[in-house]
Amino acid sequence: MSTQEVERYARHVLIPDVGMEGQRRLKNARVLVVGAGGLGSPALVYLAAAGVGTIGVVDADVVELSNLQRQVVHGVADVGRLKSESAAETLASVNPLVRVVRHDVRIDSTNALEIIADYDLVLDGTDNFPTRYLLNDACVLLGNPDVWGSIYRFDGQVSVWWAQHGPCYRCVFPEPPPPGLVPSCAEGGVLGVLCASIGSIQAAEAVKLIVGIGDPLIGRLMVHDALRQSWDVLTVRKDPDCAVCGESPTVTELVDYQDFCGIPGGSATAGTGAVPLISVRELADLLSGSNSSGASSGVLLVDVRGSEEQAIASIPGAQAIHLDEFRSGTAVLRIPFDHPVVIHCKVGSRSEEAARILIEAGHPDVRSLEGGVLAWVREIDPAQPSY
Secondary structure: OOHHHHOEEEEEEOOOHHHHHHHHHHHOOOEEOOOOOOOOOHHHHHOOOOOOOEEEEEEEEOHHHHHHOOOOOOHHOOOEEHHHHHHHHHHHOOOOOEEEEEEEOOOOOOOHHHHOOOOEEEEEOOOOOOOOOHHHHHHHHOOEEEEEOOOOOEEEEEEOOOOOOOOOOHOOOOOOOOOOOOOOOHHHHHHHHHHHHHHHHHHHHHHHHHOOOOOEEEOOEEEEEEOOOEEEEEEEEOOOOOOOOOOOOOOOOOOOHHHHHHOOOOOOOOOOOOOOOOOOOHHHHHHHOOOOOOOOOOOHHHHEEOOHHHHHOOOOOEEEOHHHHHHHHHHHHHHOOOOOOEEEEOOHHHHHHHHHHHHHOOOOEEEOOOOOHHHHHHHHOOOOOOO
C-alpha cells in the first residue's frame, strides 16, 4: 500500500485483528451491492470509506424525491439521475482510491450469475422477494456469501447466508409469502434512520468476511425493533431438504423468480384471467361525463390504500375500502353490483388483486386503474405530491 493509503486507513491498521494484512485484503476485495437505496446507501459509503478495492453497484432505477428521506448516498441535485451514477459519484468523493463498477441493469435470471461471478460476496440491499430469492440461489450456485438485510417501518432483519458454512435464505424462508401479503416500504413506509442501523451492520459483516475476523452472522438472524430499541438474535439452521442447498437439491439453475413468487408480469393473469384495466385518461373522461356515450358514468371509484397513503395523494370522489376488506370478504357486501367499479391503489398491483376478488364474487363490471394514483398525479393532477 502507498503512504497515502496507510495514512488514510491508519485507524484500521492500528487494530491488531485487522492490521496491514487485513487492509490489503480489503483493498483486493470485490463486493457487489445490489440496490443503491435505503440499505445500499450506508453500506456503499462505509465500504468505500473502509477501502474495499472494487465495489459493484447494481441499480437501474433513477433517484426520486421520496428516496431522499433515507437514501443518503443521493442528494437533491441527483433527482432524475440513475442511482448507480449518483452513488458512484458520491463514493468517488468519499474515497477516490476505490474503483466503482456500475451495473445499470435490473438483475435477473439471465444476467445474475455473470455479474455475481466477478465478485467475492454480495450485499443484498433489495426490497422485493423475487430478487432476494434470485440472489440467494445465485450465491449458492457460485459459492458466494450473501449479506442480507430487510427493513419495514420500524423493524429490521439482517443475516449472512452462506450455504458452504450454514443455512441459505431458502433454508429459513423456503416459500415466499403470497403476493401483496407483505407490503413493500413503498407501500407501508420505513423509518429513514433504520436503514443506517441495518445497512451499517451489513457493511460490518462484509468487512469481517473479507478480513476473516470475528463471528459472522452465519446461522444467526438479528431482529431489530427501533421503537423498543431492542436487538434479538435467533438461531437458524441449515435445512437438509432445502430446494437449493439441501442434500438433494431440486433447484440447480436460476428460475423465473417473478413466477416463483406468484407475481404476474403485466396484467394479472390468474383465476378468472386478466383483470380489465382502465387508463387514467379514460377514468378522467369517465368521471367528467365526457365519455363517448355522453351519459353520466355512475362509476364507483374505490381506493384500496391505507389512510396514510390517501393523505399524500388521492383521486377526488374515491370511496376508501382497504384491500384487507376485500381479502376478508366484507368489501363484497359493501359494493353494489349494479354500478361499474374502478379500483385503484398506488401503482396497480393491489387494485388488481381487489378487482379479481370482486370479479370472482360475480361483479359484472370491474376495472383496475392502470398505474394507480401515481399515474393519475403524473398525467392528470400534477399539483399533488408523488410518493
